[in-house]
Amino acid sequence: MNERAVIAGGAGFIGSHLCEYFLERSYDVVCVDNLITGAVDNIAHLSGRKEFVFMEHDITGPLRVPGRVNYVLNFASPASPVDYLEHPLETLKVGSFGTYQSLELAKEKGARYFLASTSEVYGDPLVSPQPETYWGNVNSVGPRSVYDEAKRFAEAMTMGYHRFHKVDVRIVRIFNTYGPRMRLNDGRVVPNFILQALHDQPLTVYGDGSQTRSFCYVSDLVEGIYRLLMSDHRGPVNLGNPEERKIIDFARYVIGLSGSRSTIAYSPLPQDDPKQRKPDITLAKGLLGWEPKVSLDQGLKETIAYFAKKK
Ligand code: UDP
Secondary structure: OOOEEEEEOOOOHHHHHHHHHHHHOOOEEEEEEOOOOOOHHHHOOOOOOOOEEEEEOOOOOOOOOOOOOOEEEEOOOOOOHHHHHHOHHHHHHHHHHHHHHHHHHHHHHOOEEEEEEEHHHHEOOOOOOEOOOOOOEOOOOOOOHHHHHHHHHHHHHHHHHHHHHOOOEEEEEEOOEEOOOOOOOOOOHHHHHHHHHHOOOOEEEEOOOOOEEEOEEHHHHHHHHHHHHHOOOOOEEEEOOOOEEEHHHHHHHHHHHOOOOOOEEEEOOOOOOOOOOOEOOHHHHHHHOOOOOOOHHHHHHHHHHHHHHHO
């Protein structure tokens, strides 16, 4: 009999790639999503398979899944700054109540629990690259706190269930990830720049563009997630691509790669926008034998092709 995984947020960008990955490896998958930022389009190609079930449900309420469950993966949350500013309370609730309800399901079923956390727990980091041992620099009352603090709370809750209820847990801290099925209008830098480039419109660089990010292709991330889930390591593990770029350089790179006539237009930097972000992946390398394989060139070409079809 196949093992069975519940994937909350399974109709989202990363969640839908995970559903696919698990089905390819002969797991039964229960995809749970309330479709606030997820979309049935992302999982349409999976529906109809008997190993795949979709439940439209908000995990801030009790999560009831009949039958056996071996893994509960919590990937449910708005994840782009624009989305979580538009849904601040939903973001706080899914990080807190949603994590609680999904942990309760794992406890009830004796399932292994996997939390999708984020590099945002490091806030505007004063240390670079960021290792898992860095405690972060977060403004608890700033506009991004609805996401940062919800995820920090989710990590605390997950470790609480592990220590108190002996739930077997894993925590990943995901750094900027991109690829097909990102929402076109989610406001993040990758969809914004690619769409602007494809329409020959100016690329909107916030601030002077000297802030940095490190971009990981989704297939690399999903491979790392699976290896972490199957590992014995309980504490948080960074997954991301350590190749760091300034946003201004990234803008020029996207223009070049898409053969666009776009120029650059500068707009104000949003409040508390982290100045630098680069994962230290020493732990993941040693523990999981994992490191990203897909180059920015290759990954962006795939992503541009996806957006070109959707625009
Ligand atoms: N950014 C930008 N132009 C855009 C969207 C984002 O210059 O149209 C910048 C943003 O200010 C940040 C970086 O790109 O410094 C990454 O932003 P994103 O929203 O993708 O995610 P974040 O890493 O901030 O969570």
